[in-house]
Amino acid sequence: MRRLLLAAGLVLSACGAVPEAEVAMHRPHWLVIDPLPDMKMFTGSAASRPLRPNAELARDFLELTFQMESGRAIERMSRFEAPITVSMTGLVPPSAPGDLTRLLARLRDEARIDIRETAAPAMVAIEFIERRRMQALVPTAACFVVPRVTSFEDYRRVRRKAQVDWASLETREQVAIFIPADTSPQEVRDCLHEELAQAIGPLNDLYRLSDSVFNDDNFHTVLTGFDMLMLRVTYAPEMRSGMTRDEAAAALPKVLARLNPKGGRLSQPAADDPTPRAWIAAIEEALGPTGSDRKRRAAALRALALAADAGWRDARMAFSLFGVARLGMADEMEISVAAFVEAARIYRSLPGGAIHAAHIDMQMAALALSSGEAADAILLCDRAIPIVRRAENAALLATLLMIRSEALRLEGRAAEARASRLDSLAWARYGFGDEAEVRTRMSEIAALTPGRLALASTDGGDSE
Incomplete structure (x- = not known):
């Protein structure tokens, strides 16, 4: 489900009043920017420590x-027991070497892991291949990681064998990551981080x-x-x-007390909070x-309904509301807006939830723009943009810009509109x-703007 949230395409197709092909065919002057500005990239910075009790973290x-x-x-935990080497083949x-260098530096500084890049062969082999080749074997994967193989051809030969079963590992010695x-560039970087x-670490994903x-x-x-913790x-x-799980549970109080002292003493474990497979299946x-x-x-x-029955007030309830809002925009706009507002309220109450709320602000800003409410669209974008920059999501940042x-053009602020547009294209x-x-x-996005063609004749000739 990695690309469920391709950063900007959530609301635009539902709101666009002008067919995309028509806009593309006529290439109005406000869209003619040749060449596009140089690409911008994030330089990266250390993430803040989680502000949660150690019992929850354990x-x-x-x-x-x-x-x-x-x-x-x-049954048993596995990790690398020697300094980790990583290679790309x-x-x-072009963007991958710099992004990998920044990621490895963060892993050394924040997670205190002895990890470095080297020439192949390496313990972690990252292989870039054509998407069509990758999806011929794993159709739904944006990227993936496999143990005990060194290359894509190696994986092709053994993909149905117990050799690539993560649960059979006790020590990790060789893994391969496959990325289209x-x-x-952002999708490449996202795959590098997650895979x-x-x-080298946890294998599960938790919706909560x-x-x-x-x-x-x-x-x-x-x-x-x-994640770094x-x-x-x-x-x-x-x-x-x-x-074993019991052995790890016994060691965690001391480990977390040392690594996260602000999390408090781990006097007793937090209550189990499993996510039912029925809810996961419904979301998927x-x-x-x-x-x-x-x-x-x-x-x-x-x-x-399952989230409500479970009494959740966490990310799972917010994501359930997000799904209802996303799918009701074509003909149930009032319900969608109410669901977005409630989802954003929950997300803002959760650790790390600001980026989720920023996604919703983008949706609401697009709706405001399509309704001609330029001031509201600008306020929503201005609230979300700093959060999105910190989260290093260039696709969402470009869309907001x-x-x-x-919206600035609607208000007659042509110079500011042009600056925001050029900035957006560099991030895009x-x-x-x-x-x-x-x-x-x-x-x-241009197609969302009411009276866009009429506006072009009165915007002071702001063509690039």
């Missing part, structure tokens, strides 16, 4: 480490975590402070490969790429990659 670590996403139990995209080479974290990439809702795109715990000297059906609109809406409502540009080159995709996204 529970999360155990569930992340001793269970697969399918719900299958992992295949069709390496023909995708956006490398799982190559609002402050982690170990969550299939995919709002966070780079490793968070929570989980990895640091994994490689703490008190921990070791081959530990609602927000997945297949199925009719009617079936997907029914699945979203089913997920929301595009919406802001259109990282977030969306392909120039055609960048221009398509810009056309879609």
Whole structure:
């Protein structure tokens, strides 16, 4: 489900009043920017420590480490027991070396892991291949990681064998990560963060975590402070490969008291809080790429009902509301807006939930723009943009800046609109990659603006 939240395409198709093809065919002067500005990239910074009780952190670590996403139990913990080497091979995209260097520096500084890049062969082999080759074997994967193989051809030969069963590991010695080479720089970076974290650390994803990439809702795109702490715990000297769940649970109080002293004493474990498979199945059906609109809406409502019955007030309830809002925009706008507002309220109360609320602000800003409420659109974008910059989501940042540009133009602020648009395009080159995709996204947002064609004749000739 990694690409459920492709940062900006959630509301634009539902709101666009002008067909995309018409905009693209005529290429109005406000869309003619040749060449596009140079790509912007994040330089990266350390994430803040999680502000949660150690009892919760211990529970999360155990569930992340001793269970697969399918719900299958992992009997023994596994990790690398020697300094970790990483290599990149295949069709390496130009942006990947810099992003990997920054990620490895964070892992050394924040997670205290002895990890470095080297020439192949390495313990962690990152291979870039054509998307069509990868998806011929794993059709739904954006990228993935496999143990005990060194290359894609190696994986092709043994993919149906017990050799690639994570649950059979006691010590990790060799893993391979496969990433499509023909995708956006941001997608490459996101895959590096998520797959490398799982190559060396926890294997599970938990929908209740609002402050982690170990969550299939995919709002966070780079490793968070929570994730770095989980990895640091994994490689703490008190921990070791081959530990059972009970042995790890006994060691965690001392480890967390040392690594996260503000989390308090771990006097007793936090209550179990499992996510039923029925809710996961409903969410995947609602927000997945297949199925009719009617079936997907029914699945979203089913997920929301299950969340309400469970009494959740966490990220799972907010994501259920998000799904209902997302799927009702075409013909149930009032219900969608109410669901977005409630989801944002819950997210803002949760650790790490600001980026989730920023996604919703983007949705609401697009709606405000399509209704001609330029001032509201600008306020929503201005609230979300700093959060999105800190979260390093270039695709979402570019979309917000595009919406802001259109709203500024509606208010007659042509110079500010132009500056915001150029900034958006520089980030879009990282977030969306392909120039055609960048221009398509810009056309879609321009199509939201009421009276866009009429406005062009009175905007002071602000063409690039």
